[in-house]
């Protein structure tokens with residue numbers, strides 16, 4: 572069941588079209604990744620989902636609510652972790668979370684309990700009394716998350732939550748994305764880091780110049796372009812006579828070799844490893860090492876847009 576629906580969504584800034592007729596459904600309970608380079612239109616899309624920005628055309632539904640017309644009802648279901656830190660430097664961690672909890676209408680004992688849970692969840696409970704200005708970049712990012720989830724929303728939108736932080740905080744954030752999802756939240760996660768999206772998201776939309784150019788599970792996306800998988804095999808000793816027989820295995824599209832190493836290119840949709848090992852065994856060729864290089868979203872992006880994802 573879809574919990575967020577974008578219908579023909581358009582946003583222009585003067586002549587620049589930031590979001591270009593995007594149609595998208597995000598399913599309840601999934602971690603949906605919105606992947607695209609800087610300036611692709613990710614933040615603009617998120618702002619329209621949150622009702623912070625009015626589209627030029629099209630509409631957004633959050634659950635059954637039209638975001639423009641039933642903004643309050645929709646907002647109650649949403650929590651936004653914005654790209655720019657939205658914490659008050661002069662307030663303590665606890666006071667920050669308290670402020671945001673208050674905005675969502677939490678009061679008294681319920682507010683206190685939910686603040687405790689949000690601080691605990693983001694690993695900031697021990698530092699709750701310290702002012703945010705003393706925090707490292709990674710801790711501020713975690714506080715940003717605590718503020719966004721204090722009201723325990725059904726849907727959490729994270730806009731590039733790991734930009735400019737150390738690897739430890741990054742891993743902490745990625746773990747918390749998985750944990751929030753395990754506890755039932757639907758997550759939209761935007762990033763221009765392919766590895767992060769691959770690591771945490773169940774489905775991915777790829778956006779470039781405001782257009783959603785591909786959407787599906789990671790496996791579907793990779794199959795869509797039919798990128799080859801490479802199987803790298805190191806043998807004790809290579810007998811080149813085996814190569815024509817490996818080439819005959821259905822789905823094998825090419826074999827390269829150097830010294831005692833074979834590089835077998837196969838179609839991604841088939842699993843050929845067993846067949847290749849069978850042929851090598853038949854020729855009594857001992858295998859020292861095997862590695863499989865899967866196609867990744869980076870190669871898909873390159874194929875779809877003709878450019879690399881990284882800036």
Ligand SMILES: Nc1ncnc2c1ncn2[C@@H]1O[C@H](COP(=O)(O)OP(=O)(O)OP(=O)(O)O)[C@@H](O)[C@H]1O
Pocket residue numbers: 584587588589607608609610611612613614615616654731763
């Ligand atoms: N307030 C604004 N006024 C004019 N143009 C804008 C404004 N906000 C965004 N844009 C433009 O709209 C396009 C999409 O920007 P957006 O911030 O949505 O991209 P993004 O994918 O989130 O990239 P980033 O990761 O850099 O934030 C860009 O060309 C950007 O320059």
